[in-house]
Amino acid sequence: MSDAPARHHATSEPRFGFWRRTYAMLVKEFIQLKRDRVSFAMIVMLPVMQLMLFGYAINTTPHHLPAAVLLQEDSDLGRSILKAMENTAYFRFTREVKDVAEFDDLLLSGKVLFGVEIPRGFERGVRRGDRPALLVAADATDPVAASSALSSLGMIVQTALAHDLYTGDPVAAPFEIRAHARYNPAASSRLNIVPGLVGTILTMTMLIFTALSVTREIERGTMESLLSMPITPVEVMLGKIIPYVMVGFLQASIIIGIGVLLFGVPIFGSLLLLALLSTLFIAANLSIGYTFSTLAQNQLQAMQLSMMFFLPSILLSGFMFPFLGMPQWAQIVGECLPLTHYLRIVRAIMLKGSTLQNLQYDTIALFGLMLFAMTVAVLRFRRTLD
Template sequence: MNVRRLWAIVVKELRQLRRDRITLAMVVGIPVIQLVLFGYAINTNLRGLDAGIVDQANSAGSRALVMDMLATGVVAPVARVNTPQELMAMIRRGQVGIGIVVPPDFERRRIDGRAVAQILVDGSDTAVQAAAAQLMQVPIDSAAPDTRAPATSTPVGGRISMVAFYNPQRRSAVNIVPGLIGVILTMTMVLFTAIAIVRERERGNMELLIATPLTSSELMIGKVLPYVAIGLVQTSVILALGTWLFAVPILGSVVDVYLASGLLILANLALGLLISTRAQSQFQAMQMTFFVFLPSILLSGFMFPFAGMPKLVQWLAEILPLTHFLRLIRGVMLRGAGLREMWLDVLALAVFTLAMMALAILRFRKRLD
C-alpha cells in the first residue's frame, strides 16, 4: 500500500465533501437536530392540556375544586360550556382532550361520599389519558363548603371519577396504526417524487422531455398523479391489516379516511417535487427527504405527545402535513368525527399542497443546466 496514493484519495474525498453542501449540512445538521428535538422539544411530562369545563353546581366548593385541578398544571381551560353533551362534542372534534364535569348536586354528593366530579378524556391519545389520571388525586376536602347549604356534622368526603372514551383499554395499537398511515405515506410519497425529476436527468430522459410541447405544470402534475393511486393502495393495505390483525376500529366514514389520506398524499407529493427541483442527484434527494422525515415523525405527535412540546415547537410543527393528518385520521377512525368538523386541518393541508406545488412549478425549468 502506497501512503501517498492513499493520502491523495483521502484529500480528494474531503474536497468532494466540501463541495457537496447537502452532505456537509447533514454531517452537522443531523446531530444538532436530534439534540435539539430530543433535549428541548420532546417532553413526556404533559402539562397545559386543553380542557373544557362544565360546572353545573356553580358553588363555592365546586369552583374551588375546579381551581385545584387547574392548579396542578396538567390542564389549561380553553372553553366553558353548559352541558356535558357540548363537552363531548368538543372532544369528538378534537378541540379539547380533557373535560371536567361538576354535576348540579355537587354538595350533596360530597356529603354522601359519591363521585363529585367526572373527568372525560379523549382516550385515542394514551399519553393524555395517563396525564388526566393525575387530576383524580386532587383532594376533595380542600374544596370550600357551600355557605348556602345548611350546616351539618356529616364528614365531608367524595371522589373524582374518570371516563376514557374511544380507547378505554389503552391499547397502543389503536393509537399507533392510524398514525402509521401518515408516517408510511410521508416516507414513501416524498421519497418517490423527490427522485422523480433527478432520475430523468440521470437517465438522459430530460432531453426527450425538453423536445416535447409539455409545459412545466403538465410535467409536474403528470409526475404526481400515478403516485396518488400508489398511496391509496398503501392506505388500503394498512387499513386492512390494522382492522384484521389489531382490531383497530373505524368509527367514522371510510370515505373520509380516504379523503384525508388523499390530502396527505398530495401534500407529500408536492413537497417531494419541490425537493427534486433542488437536488442534483438521487442521493441528494434522499438526504433532503431525511431532513423532512425526521422532524415530521418526532414533532407531529406520532411518537411523542404533541401537547408536551413547547409552544414554539408546536408552531413549527403546524407547518408539517403529518401533524394535521394525524388529527384528521384519529378523529375520523377513533372518534367518529367528520372532515367538516375538522375543517381547519383540511384547509391547512390544502394550502400546503398548493404552496409547494406552485413553488415546484416555478423552480422547474425544462433545460439541462
C-alpha cells in the first residue's frame, strides 16, 4: 500500500516533457543538417537554379536562329529580302554557301536551321512580272523553333518592297516564297520528343545507377573487402561501369524500338552509328555518376547530386525548349552537358540520316566530356581510397 504513491509518481509525465523532447529532436536535426553540407547546399541551390533557368534561360519563342544563304545572283532586291528576314528577329545569316551540296551539309550537321536560296535571274523575273520563287528550307526536327520563323515569312514581301508600289495583296505579290520544312514536314512533336527521350531516360538512369555504386559499398561495409584485393582504381571503375553500359544499351534499344513500332518514328541513318555513339553517351554519363559517388558521403547525397546535374541537363540541352532560343550564357552551359550533344546526334541520325562526317563536332565533344569525367572519377576514387 505504501509504495503505490511512489509508483504513481515515477510513472507520471513531467511537466512540458513532450515539448522538451520534441525541441531536443528539432535541435538535433538542425545540427545534423548543418553538418550535412551537401544536403544543405541542395536546399539552397535547387530553388535558385530553377528560378534562374526558368526566368532567364528558357525561351519558347527563339530568335536569331542561324541560317545560310545561297546567292545565285547578287542584286539589290536580294539584299533587301535578306535584310527584311533579319529584321523579323527570327533569322541570323551566319553562312554564305556556294552550292546546294554545301547547303544540304549545313542542314544535316545542324550548324544552321534555315537555308535561303535566291535563284539566278530573280530580280529580272520580278521586274518582268514572272513572280519568281524564293526558296526557304527549314530544319523542322524541332517544330517549335521552325514554326515561328516560317510563319514570319508572310511579312517579308511587304517589308522588302517597302519603297515600291506594292499594295500588300498576296495575289499580286511580285514574288512568292516557297518554304520547305525538311525532316519533319508535318511538324509532328513526337518525332522530336521520342528520340529525345532516349537521351533523357539514359541520363537519369545511368547517373543514378553509378552515383550509388561507391556510397552503397561504403554503407554496406563491403568497400573494405574490395580494398583488400589486388585491384587498381581504374579496374574497379571499369568493373562497375561496363555492366551498366550493357543495361543502358538495352534501355536505348527498348525506347527506340517502341518509338518505331508505336509512334512511327523513322530511322533514316545507320543503326550501327547510332549504337556506337549511344554507347559513348552512356559511358560519359556513367563516368559522371561515378564521380558523384566519390563526392557523396551517403546514398542520399549521391541522389541529390544526380538531381542537381539532371535538372540543367533536361532544361538546357534542347529537349524541352529550343536550344538556340536560349541566351548565350545558357548555350555555353548547355554545350558542357553530354545530353545536348547526344540529342543532336540521335535526332540527326534518326530523322535526317546524318553520317559521322556530319556529326563530327558533337561526337568529339561527347568523347571529350567522357574522357574528362573518367579522369576526374579516377582521381577522386584514388583520393577516396587514401
